[in-house]
Every structure is written in structure tokens, then in C-alpha cells.
Amino acid sequence: MKFKVDQSSQKLRGGYYTPQNLADYTAKWALKHNPKSILEPSCGDGVFIQSIINNQYDTTCNVSGFELFDTEARKSRALCKSIGLLNAEIIEGDFLDWANKQLIDKKEKFDAVLGNPPFIRYQFLEKEFQINTEQVFKTLGLKFTKHTNAWVPFILSSIALLKPGGRLGMVIPSEIIHVLHAQSLRTFLGLHCRKIVLIDPQELWFEGTLQGAVIIFAEKKAHFEDETEGVGIRHVKGFDFLNTDPNQIFDETKAINGETVVGKWTKALLEDSQLKLIERICSKKTVHYFSDIATVDVGMVTGANKFFLVNNETVEKHKLEDYVTPMFGRSEHCKGVIYDEKQHTTNQELGHPTNFVYLEDELDNYSIEIQKYILSGQEDELHTRYKCRIRKPWYKVPSVYATKIGMLKRSHDGPRLIFNELNALTTDTAYRITSSVVEAEKLVYCFINPLTAIFAELQGRYYGGGVLELVPSEIEKLIIPIPNNIDVDLNELDELIRTRPMEEVLLINGYKVLGAIGVSKEDTRSLLQIWLYLKNRRQRKDH
Secondary structure, rough: OOOOOHHHHHHHHHHOOHHHHHHHHHHHHHHHOOEEEEEOOOOOOHHHHHHHOOOOOOOOOOOEEEEOOHHHHHHHHHHHHHHOOOOOEEEEHHHHHHHHHHHHHOOEEEEEEEEEOOOOOOOHOHHHHHHHHHHHHHHHHHOOOOOOHHHHHHHHHHHHHEEEEEEEEEEEEEEHHHHHHHHHHHHHHHHEEEEEEEEOOOOOOOOOOOOOOOEEEEEOOOOOOOOOEEEHHHHHEEOOHOOHHHHHHHHHHEEEOOHHHHHOOHHHHHHHHHHHHHHHHHOOOOEEEHHEEEEEEEOOOOHHHHHHHHHHHHHHHOOOHHHHHEEOOOOHHOOOOOEEEHHHHHHHHHOOEEEEEEOOOOOHHHOOOOOOHHHHHHOOOHHOOOOHHOOOOOOOOOOOOOOOEEEEEEEEEEEOOOEEEEEOOOOOOOEEEEEOOOOOOHHHOOOHHHOOOOOOOOOOOOOOHOOOEOOHHHHOOOEEOOOOOOOHHHHHHHHHHHHHHHHHHHHHHHHHHHHOOOOOHHHHHHHHHHHHHHHHHHOOOOO
């Protein structure tokens, strides 16, 4: 968990200001229908307000701007005056507080919305703003989660306050496409908008941050009963797209409907032909959802990994030999698909924390050496940490068991299952997988193929640096081909993964796994190209 005290002032106020050229382009689209009333819910120093004039728009239009910080609000007021916006009002305060009152009255007030909402995690918001954030979800009848971010209720409120046929143009985090906490927003947009288009750049637009951003164009339905075209995503590289009229991009970008609108939007990254190929292969009887053939459970939650996960030197120093069990939990602990005695010994020699300390008796039942070790943890106040203080005794970790299959929570190029030959334990940096239909070795082997890798990209999420993360509910939605007849050679696959690029491994093993269910080599290569596109996009490589 990240704590508020550790965050920069920029992060705490969500202060990532939009470059003027992007603001002008976004405004050009939103102003196309000649709006008479414009909302800017987080105007900062006025970059989007400047865009109204830069687009040579009517200076008599009504502009309502909101800004939380007084210094920025003064800048926006001064800007409105200097550029001649005659009917502009800049309100200092929390936009969500004002918006909630309007939402309760069900007032649709604006023809257009412009802006760049604040990027602030819910946990970093002041209590009053947290209350206002939660109230937006409650008023709109949407599921709320404390994992949300300030930009989500800003967009929800803005869409709700748009008049029928109104347009919203904003620069927002690219994670809208895939993060779980934005699901209510994606569903809401799908219900209320005629069409949604995201301009998805290869580059990072904000300097000094790993925060990816997109431009969203959303046009509200004229009537709620109208059909929605869905969501479309336009990939761009560099700033050449600014030379194309944004209305042309909006009209020409093909949108897809159905499950994409109510779920994650990642499928909208793909072409129709690619989606049809994936659907055709998924229709085979030997292709399964992960949830139909295996179960997923998180690893152990210790509450104090440095105390419970130790290397051999620490074991010897504190005479813990009778209280430790082998464990792994990071990618460097297992670079292949087999965790065995050889890998464990290598980790020990490298000084990795390969031992889990399991203690469960009362303090007096242990030797002096073990008591000293436990007391050293109390001196570091480990017993006051939430996960520790709710246990009796505080050092007794629950749910201590191993499964034959493990899976790391995060990966760089792509996820893999690990055959846990040693029955080693794992922390919550990994998952414990139990196969319910096929042998553990077969599931681990068949997991490595382009089709499954594609679904990992479609179902997972990623943050700064492009690391892929999957939670249990996302793993359960992965698609796994399980041939009836296939020769499983885990040792060969293990060597491949340790020595060859993931692209080659997926193709080589994909020929075997997918070929065994009747997929041609040509289609397997096509699937690999789809995976490469999604993976390179995540890592912001040329795609």
C-alpha cells in the first residue's frame, strides 16, 4: 500500500496539466455543435479555457469553470477577462460538491464539457472529497469502490450533467480501458453515449510521470432509448494526428458494441478480422475458461515479509531451522516453469529469502533463541501492523498451504504458471492454482500459447512501466486450450523460457498446443502478432 505521506504534492492534487495543442484539439471536437453552455470541472490555470479562444469560438458562450485551489482559480479568472470571455464564471471549490446537488435535482445543464480531471487516488483524497466522491456513485445508482480515482466521478458527473446530444472531450488516464475500478464508468458511458472514441497514443504525454493518458470523445445520446454504437480506439504515434480534423477521427473510428461496452474496452484495440479469428478458435470444444478447469487463491498474507521470509543466513543466525519451509514469490526466484530442488538451491546460494518462518505456539513454548527472534519483531512494532495485530499470536500466519501450481501476480512479457514440484509456499505476490480437470503438468504446459497470452493482455491491467498484473477474477476469464492428446515435456518448456524470448516460446509451444486442437500454423502466427501488438502497446514500444 502507498501512504499519503509518501506522495508528491503534484500527485496529491492530481496536477498534470494538458499541453495546449492537445487541449485545443480536444476543444475543437467538443465545440463542433456550437454549444451555448460549456463546463470545465477542473480548470486549473485555464488551458482549456484558452482553447475556446484558440478555436475562434463565440466569446459570448456561457462557461462554468471549477477549481479547488485559489491560486489557480485566480489565474483562470484573469485569463477569462484578458481573452474576452464575457459570460465565464470560475467557481473556487470542489466540483463534486456542486455536482451532487445538481444530480439530485436531475438537471442537465451543459452542451459541452472540456477538461483534464484530477488524477488522485481515493485513499489520498481529504475526507470531505471522499464523501462527495462516494455520493456521486450513490446518486447515479452505481457500484462504488474505494479503489477508485478522482477522475472517475468527475467524468460520471460531467456526462450526467450533459444535455442530450452534448459532447464531452477530455484528457484522462489511459487506464480507463482496463482497470476494474472504472467498470461502473465504462458501463455508464455505454448506456448514455451514442458513441465513444479514445485517441490512444504510443507516447506518454505528461513529462516526469509514467501516467499514460488518452483523449476521450463521448457524445451523449439524444434519447436514452437510442442504440449505442459502442467504443472505438484510434492508435496514434507522435502528433501528426493533430493535422486531421477530430470530427473526422470520431466519425471514421469504428466502434464495437456488446460485451466491450459493458466490460473492459481492451477488445476495441483489435480489428474485426482479429476478433473473428479469436472467436473462431475460442468456439472449439477443447478451449476452456480458466475458471472451468482450475481454481485460484491468493498466496499467504504475512503482514511483515521481512520477518517471515528470510535467507539461510538469517535461519542459521537465529536457529530457525526447525521452523522454516521452502518458499518463492518473485520472478527472479523462478525464471522457468518448474520450481524444484535445483531452483531452490540456486536461490539459496544467491541469498534470496527462500525460507518461510512458521511459528504458532505461545512465546514461552519456544527456546531462548526463537523468543529473541519474536521479540525482535515486536521491537520493530510488527505486532501493531493491521494484519499482525488481528492474529493471536501476532506471528501466526494463516492459510499456510502449498499447491502444485503457482502463478506470479505480475509479469513483464507475459504470465506463466509454475509447476511447484517442491511444494514451496508463496506469499500474496503469487497465486495458488489448483487444477480440477487435467494434470497439473499439462495445465502448466498448455498455458503457454499465443491465445492465452492474448487474453492475459485483454483481461489484465498495467500501470507505470508497462508491467502486467492479473487478479484472480481476471485469471478466471483467461482462455486455455487443453488438447485431448498432447505430449507434455515441461523440462523442454522450462529450458525454452529460460533461454529464449517469450515471442519465440509462445510460437514454438503454440504450434504444439494449438496445433493439437486443429489450429493451423498460419492462424497461430496471426495470434502471435495480435499478442505482440497488445504487449508492445502495454510496454509503449513501437506497434
